[in-house]
Amino acid sequence: MKRAVKIVLGAIAVVALGVWAFRPAAVPADIVAIERGALEVTVTEEGRTRVRDRFVVSAPLPGRMERIELEPGDPVVAGRTVVARFRPSDPALLDVRTRAELEGRARAADAAVGAARSEHRRLEADLAFAQAELRRARQLVAEKVISAREMEAAERQAESLTRALQSAAFNVRTAEHQLEVARASLMQTRGGRTAAIPLYSPVDGVILRRLQESETVVPPGQPLLEIGNVDDLEIVSDLLSSAAVRVKPGQPVIVEQWGGDRPLRGRVRRIEPSGFTKISALGVEEQRVNTIIDFEDPPDARGGIGDGFRVEVRIIVSARENVLKVPTSALVRQGDEWAVFVVDGGRAVRRVVQIGRRNGLEAEVTGGLAGDERIIVYPSDAVDDGVRVRPRT
Numbered sequence: 001m002k003r004a005v006k007i008v009l010g011a012i013a014v015v016a017l018g019v020w021a022f023r024p025a026a027v028p029a030d031i032v033a034i035e036r037g038a039l040e041v042t043v044t045e046e047g048r049t050r051v052r053d054r055f056v057v058s059a060p061l062p063g064r065m066e067r068i069e070l071e072p073g074d075p076v077v078a079g080r081t082v083v084a085r086f087r088p089s090d091p092a093l094l095d096v097r098t099r100a101e102l103e104g105r106a107r108a109a110d111a112a113v114g115a116a117r118s119e120h121r122r123l124e125a126d127l128a129f130a131q132a133e134l135r136r137a138r139q140l141v142a143e144k145v146i147s148a149r150e151m152e153a154a155e156r157q158a159e160s161l162t163r164a165l166q167s168a169a170f171n172v173r174t175a176e177h178q179l180e181v182a183r184a185s186l187m188q189t190r191g192g193r194t195a196a197i198p199l200y201s202p203v204d205g206v207i208l209r210r211l212q213e214s215e216t217v218v219p220p221g222q223p224l225l226e227i228g229n230v231d232d233l234e235i236v237s238d239l240l241s242s243a244a245v246r247v248k249p250g251q252p253v254i255v256e257q258w259g260g261d262r263p264l265r266g267r268v269r270r271i272e273p274s275g276f277t278k279i280s281a282l283g284v285e286e287q288r289v290n291t292i293i294d295f296e297d298p299p300d301a302r303g304g305i306g307d308g309f310r311v312e313v314r315i316i317v318s319a320r321e322n323v324l325k326v327p328t329s330a331l332v333r334q335g336d337e338w339a340v341f342v343v344d345g346g347r348a349v350r351r352v353v354q355i356g357r358r359n360g361l362e363a364e365v366t367g368g369l370a371g372d373e374r375i376i377v378y379p380s381d382a383v384d385d386g387v388r389v390r391p392r393t
Contacts, residue, residue: 026390027383029376031343032327034369039325041318041359042254043247047237047293049309051228055202056211059222063088066196067215068224072208076201076227083207084224085196089217099186106182113175120168127161134158205229208307230306235266235293237313241275244289246317253293257312258305265296268315291315318357324365328358330377340369341376341383348376350385 059065066085070076076083137154140146209226212218235255239247253266270292278288293313295302305311330340331353338355341348353368369375376383383389 026388028392029389042314047235057225059218081201082198084199109179109182116172116175123165130158231299238288241287254314266293343374
């Protein structure tokens with residue numbers, strides 16, 4: 001009997017040892033505790049800085065621009081710093097036929113001036129005679145030699161000649177101006193050069209870009225320089241349209257990757273109402289919307305940033321305190337729902353959870369978990385419901 005008991009106990013020990021030896025080993029996993037804290041939902045995108053008000057100095061009329069000595073970064077003062085010097089174009093040379101035509105027009109204009117002056121002198125004489133006749137008529141009316149009607153006729157004649165004399169004076173001035181125009185068309189370039197016209201800076205700031213450097217002939221409106229104040233910067237970031245609808249004016253912004261030791265603060269000023277199509281690096285068409293952001297830090301805190309510099313912006317679209325949250329790396333799909341693996345008694349237990357707001361790193365849990373549980377992050381394919389797990393070393 002004792003021998004049979006020993007055999008049974010030995011068999012049980014062998015079976016137990018076999019079960020223990022061949023059972024699946026615990027799967028190593030990254031296990032973290034659920035925590036409460038602040039959760040920020042952000043929209044992250046690249047942006048670039050730009051001067052808020054950019055001024056372009058251009059040629060006022062066709063002519064020759066002298067070489068621009070100022071370089072990008074040089075400071076300028078509004079109304080005092082000469083940024084460029086400009087010389088109007090010389091009149092074009094005349095061929096023989098054109099000169100003959102213009103000389104004929106000048107002689108005709110000269111003759112017209114003589115005719116106008118002669119007519120003016122004739123009317124002066126007629127007016128003097130009419131005024132003398134009017135004085136005699138008034139004397140005769142006083143002596144009752146002629147009627148008042150005859151005196152009124154003399155007054156009308158004198159007044160008519162006065163108006164005609166004024167018109168003749170206008171005709172003389174018109175003919176003289178036409179003669180000046182005709183003579184000006186015959187002018188040619190004389191020796192020497194015309195005086196240069198200085199172009200002054202319209203604002204205080206620095207030279208941003210020198211669009212034209214060497215001396216050359218330029219047409220009217222040719223851009224020469226770009227001027228702006230680098231202390232007055234803004235950021236423009238083109239967001240995906242699906243992200244831009246979540247952004248509102250006044251939301252805080254964290255400016256990173258700008259080259260400084262610490263992030264800068266900003267605030268959304270405007271979301272442009274019109275989008276545009278942009279081809280991504282993968283060749284995919286995307287609808288983008290420009291978002292304008294103002295710096296909140298003073299210029300001294302962002303020293304070194306200029307126009308057209310690259311930055312990274314994180315727009316905070318939502319911020320909540322004391323929320324139950326889990327890493328997004330712990331979430332797995334279960335049909336149309338989200339689930340996590342909870343560690344219970346050394347085993348992984350799949351549990352469906354309800355998710356609220358989330359960002360790229362964390363998600364708010366609104367149901368399905370308690371605040372004192374532990375979960376698995378980055379679960380591998382070996383982790384499944386009921387599988388034994390152990391902390392990864």
